[in-house]
Amino acid sequence: MPNRFSRVFVTGGAGYVGSVLVPRLLDHGYKVTVFDICYYGDDFLPKSNPNLTVVRGDIRDAPKLAASVKGHDAVVNLACISNDASFELDENLSTSVNLHAFEPMVLAAKNAGVKRFVYASSSSVYGVSDQPNVTEEHPLVPLTLYNKYKGMCEPLLLKHTAKNFVGVIFRPATVCGYGKRLRLDLSVNILTNHAISNGKITVFGGDQMRPNLHIADYCDAVELLLTAPDEKIANQIFNVGFQNMSIMDIARLVKRVVEKEFPEKGEVGISTTQTNDNRSYHINSDKIRRALGYQPKHSIEEAVRDLCKAFREGNIPGSMSDDIYYNVRRMKNLRAA
Numbered sequence: 001m002p003n004r005f006s007r008v009f010v011t012g013g014a015g016y017v018g019s020v021l022v023p024r025l026l027d028h029g030y031k032v033t034v035f036d037i038c039y040y041g042d043d044f045l046p047k048s049n050p051n052l053t054v055v056r057g058d059i060r061d062a063p064k065l066a067a068s069v070k071g072h073d074a075v076v077n078l079a080c081i082s083n084d085a086s087f088e089l090d091e092n093l094s095t096s097v098n099l100h101a102f103e104p105m106v107l108a109a110k111n112a113g114v115k116r117f118v119y120a121s122s123s124s125v126y127g128v129s130d131q132p133n134v135t136e137e138h139p140l141v142p143l144t145l146y147n148k149y150k151g152m153c154e155p156l157l158l159k160h161t162a163k164n165f166v167g168v169i170f171r172p173a174t175v176c177g178y179g180k181r182l183r184l185d186l187s188v189n190i191l192t193n194h195a196i197s198n199g200k201i202t203v204f205g206g207d208q209m210r211p212n213l214h215i216a217d218y219c220d221a222v223e224l225l226l227t228a229p230d231e232k233i234a235n236q237i238f239n240v241g242f243q244n245m246s247i248m249d250i251a252r253l254v255k256r257v258v259e260k261e262f263p264e265k266g267e268v269g270i271s272t273t274q275t276n277d278n279r280s281y282h283i284n285s286d287k288i289r290r291a292l293g294y295q296p297k298h299s300i301e302e303a304v305r306d307l308c309k310a311f312r313e314g315n316i317p318g319s320m321s322d323d324i325y326y327n328v329r330r331m332k333n334l335r336a337a
Contacts, residue, residue, distance in 0.1 A: 012079030
């Protein structure tokens with residue numbers, strides 16, 4: 001499908017997903033501007049590419065964002081304090097970035113003549129649900145500030161959409177797999193890191209159901225939302241997930257893959273302990289498949305194998321100690337406010 005838009009503005013483009021999405025958008029012929037505070041640097045972005053512009057900026061700086069978004073056709077909004085443990089940080093930080101900065105950003109995009117706004121919400125907005133399939137109509141039951149604000153921003157976008165300013169919301173599952181700006185504070189990635197680095201996995205709880213999404217499938221979904229016809233996506237909300245598995249089943253899968261990939265390390269042990277993180281939900285992603293033909297192609301097992309390959313090739317140094325892989329730890333050390 002040909003590109004609907006030529007210039008794409010990606011807030012938070014120097015994050016985990018951005019480190020995979022931005023190079024891909026460039027490869028597919030888009031001109032891309034990344035607007036990011038760059039807590040984790042930006043050296044992993046292909047900055048020598050003439051079609052990439054990197055603007056170091058804070059989305060709370062409304063005048064700078066408004067000036068930077070001019071001349072773009074589409075916005076992909078990834079920027080946020082992205083972690084369900086963000087309550088460990090200054091609450092004002094999460095509130096100002098994840099909630100208060102959002103509507104001014106939407107208005108800046110609309111006023112700049114942007115034609116499409118793609119908002120990355122989160123499937124964690126569902127909180128805890130024992131329903132066998134959680135669809136987009138399921139009530140939002142936020143358990144943390146992160147998923148509360150993700151849900152609160154959705155109607156703020158829809159309030160401002162118009163025929164020439166199309167907004168679409170997607171609720172991705174927990175992302176997994178390797179990216180050059182890697183996060184090791186997400187469930188599949190955490191378990192893989194511990195299995196390889198420590199030879200054992202500690203499972204917190206274990207029965208919680210979690211939907212997962214390979215980072216490559218996340219990027220496919222974003223590109224689909226950039227190219228789909230207006231009438232198929234305008235004011236729509238889409239779940240985007242693939243495999244729904246319990247934390248314990250993910251741990252067993254990780255154990256099996258890591259033992260196969262690193263036979264010299266011997267058996268990977270699994271132990272369990274209690275947790276206060278009770279998020280558990282089984283999302284249904286049929287709507288985006290029916291509407292847009294979206295079909296994830298990459299499994300959790302593939303994500304684990306990708307991480308094993310990156311470890312083997314020395315691309316994840318200091319995986320247990322370096323705060324670059326851990327959002328909350330990094331921002332605490334930076335004293336982000």
